Amino acid sequence: MEYYSSSAFVLKKEPIKESDRRYVFFTKDFGKISLLAQGARKIKAKLSSHLEPPVLSQIEFVVGNTSRLLGALEEEPYLEIKKDEATLAAALEILALTDEMTIENQDDKALWKLIFDVLFFMEKNGRKYNELTDFSKFYFNARLLTLMGYKPFLGECSECHKKTENGFFNFRNKSFFCKNHAKTNDFLIKTEQKRILEFFFEAPLNFFSQPSLVKKIMEEREFLKQFLKSFTLSVKSDILYFKNS
Ligand SMILES: [Zn+2]
Structure with a gap:
């Protein structure tokens, strides 16, 4: 048995049997890990209050046949996020997406x-x-895809390699086409939207400290929502394919 500790975000928790609970964490030092908290309901006051997502906690755990959570101490409870229903829902979606798109025991400091x-x-x-x-x-969604190696390439048509302003994206093969090489159901990306995407997938968060810039980008809310949803789904099906083959 080996003992460890790390800073960790709680991605997910689920009850197991009568009094146990399984927690999925994203840790600073070991990436995603899954730990059993035995008798979690009995020691609720001691442990659970430090593990209510979104939360950043210092956790102690033991790795063996069954990896177990031994202790947790809250470092950042994100009280402002928890005050607002919509903000809380968005934070939980971010943690759920992290869980869906990652595999266990892969250290990832950038993520x-x-x-x-x-x-x-x-x-x-x-x-x-x-x-x-x-x-x-x-x-978060866009940058997560970039970190996974899935930044969309919108510089030129994948077929004729001509630079194109308005273009079309095919989600199945994750490629960008000019109007001559696009297929019927490809997704229109206008020049201005293309600029936003290129910026969005690449720029660090401190570029967006001006509310006016965020507001300007979010005028394309519906476009961004549709693009990210379809692109993420396409990446997810790749991951499933690799896992199963
Ligand atoms: Zn073309």
Whole structure:
């Protein structure tokens, strides 16, 4: 048996049997891990209050046949995020997406920093203006895909390699086409939207400290929502394919 500790975000918790609970964490030092908390309901007051997502906690655990959680101490409870229903829902979506798109025991400091930065941004800015919640969620989604190696390439048509302003995206093969090479159901991306996407997938969060910039980007809310949803689904099906083959 080996003992460890790490800073960790709680991604998910689920009850097991009568009094146990399984927690899925994204840790600073070990990436995603899954730990059993035995008798979690009995020691509820001691442990659970430090593990209510979104939360950053210092956890202690033991790795063996059954990896177990031994202790947790809250470092950042994100009280501002928890005050607002929509902000809380967005933060939980970010954690759920992290869980869906990652596999266990893969150390990933860049992803750790992304979760940390986006939650900090949401906590600090709260509901200062309406666009902030969806912006945070979309930004996290885009940057997560970039970190996974799935930044969309929108520079030129994949077929004829000509630079094109308005273009069309095919989600199945994740490629961009000019109007001559696009297929019927490909997704229209206008020049201005293309610029936003290129910026969005690449820029660090501190580029977006001006509310006016966030508001401007979020004028394309429906476009961003549709693009990210379809692109993420396509990446997810790739991951499933690799897992099963
Ligand atoms: Zn072309």
